Amino acid sequence: MDNFSMIIFGASGDLTKRKLMPALYSLFKDERLTGDFSIIGVSRTDYEDAEYQKYILEQLHIFVKEEERDESTMKKFVGHLHYLSIDPAKEEGYPLLRQRIAELTKTENPDNLLFYLATPPSLYGVVPLHLKRAGLNTPGSRIIVEKPFGYNLESALELNRIYSSAFEEHQVYRIDHFLGKETAQNLLAFRFANGIFEPLWNRNYIDYVEVTAVENLGIENRGGFYDTTGTLRDMVQNHLIQLVALTAMEPPSKFDADYFRNEVVKVYESLRPLTEEDFNENIVRGQYMTEGDKKGYREEKGVNPNSRTETYVAMKLEIDNWRWNGVPFYIRTGKQMPTKVTEIVVHFKAAPHQMFKGTLGQHPRPNKLTLRIQPNEGMVLNLGMKVPGSGFDVKQVAMDFTYDSMDGKSIMDAYARLIDDSIKGDPTLFTRSDAVEASWKFFDPILKYWEEHPEAHLYGYPAGTWGPLESEKLVREHGAEWTNPCKNLTNTDLYCEL
Known part of the structure; x- marks a missing residue:
């Protein structure tokens, strides 16, 4: 050193x-x-x-x-x-x-x-x-x-041009602290180190996927910045789409920076382009309103009292490739939600023949896998198990793991991990220029549509709730539902439903 x-x-x-x-x-x-x-x-x-x-x-x-x-x-x-x-x-x-x-x-x-x-x-x-x-x-x-690396596609291209004129690509480390989190990296190990899951990780067995990253705070004192940025730029174009890529990517032929990042770019390039119909039907944007003692967004310091900046976005994405065709990816992020949580939930298809009834007389819920990025890092697999006693009532139970249970192993801070990688010259967990461009090519049309159509829907939602009701309609069209974690997560809780 x-x-x-x-x-x-x-x-x-x-x-x-x-x-x-x-x-x-x-x-x-x-x-x-x-x-x-x-x-x-x-x-x-x-x-x-x-x-x-x-x-x-x-x-x-x-x-x-x-x-x-x-x-x-x-x-x-x-x-x-x-x-x-x-x-x-x-x-x-x-x-x-x-x-x-x-x-x-x-x-x-x-x-x-x-x-x-x-x-x-x-x-x-x-x-x-x-x-x-x-x-x-x-x-x-x-x-x-x-981040943010660019304000739109045009500015991102210009930044890439500037950096390529001063540095080689392998010298540029575009940081996203989400990829420094142990649980984000564990998603790759979970998929590619366990032979029992990879054969199921496709359209034949997975019904839909959720990616959620929400906070129980407002914009605090960042009104001047946030009102010119919005949630799509601040969270969706970088954080959420990278979590989608980790979930959907193909196994790299070997695990090094180039091979890994090649597969991430392939996911971005496989996203089905959005149409004007999608802007109206498959994207829900919202803005939090006053509720009790919680301020509405337009009352925050530095925010235009007539602002149409979004603090919530929910979207349906589709990936046009052999593995994921027909499997919707629902992503959402927002401010002033009931709790702070980032997680990926993989919903598996129901068993082809339902022989058993649940405890309420209904068929048991299909299996689902929750990968918690933060807080209470870990994962839980929900399975159907027989309730003790007579008959064959089936109840969903959780088989879970938390990093707290690993004796003597503390989770490395995300920034520490990424700075350590950059000191060593390992760019694996950093975003490459072509990934930045591919992501912006997908999301830039949304921003342009909102700018050109000021009448486009912006739904209000009371601060402290799970966002606009229209986001529920978005997932129900697939027969799906959002997984809403409880407000007060304990150190051992991974999953609960309201």
């Missing part, structure tokens, strides 16, 4: 103190960051090195879990922090950055560099060009870019 430097643009911002520094501390504590490395914070705020170290130490006491804090280790970690006050938007500060890196690495031509753009998206296309002009886009450098 000698002569390794990580440079964080936006070092005085919220993302750095809440996520990046705790993740880097975790890597340091676990001895994944060793040797004479340096972390250089870059921002417009004025700090001396000692002031910045003190500030980050204070933030670690807030954002690192109490059981993971070690005072001595935290002080050693912040000793590796340095700071440079420049404006990342202005080219004249970058020679100073190069000089600072050279001083810390004791070399005139530093090469083992990792840049992290924890900045507003407006700087995503600026910083790489300034790095190039300063000669910091060296062969051994990497650059991590936060």
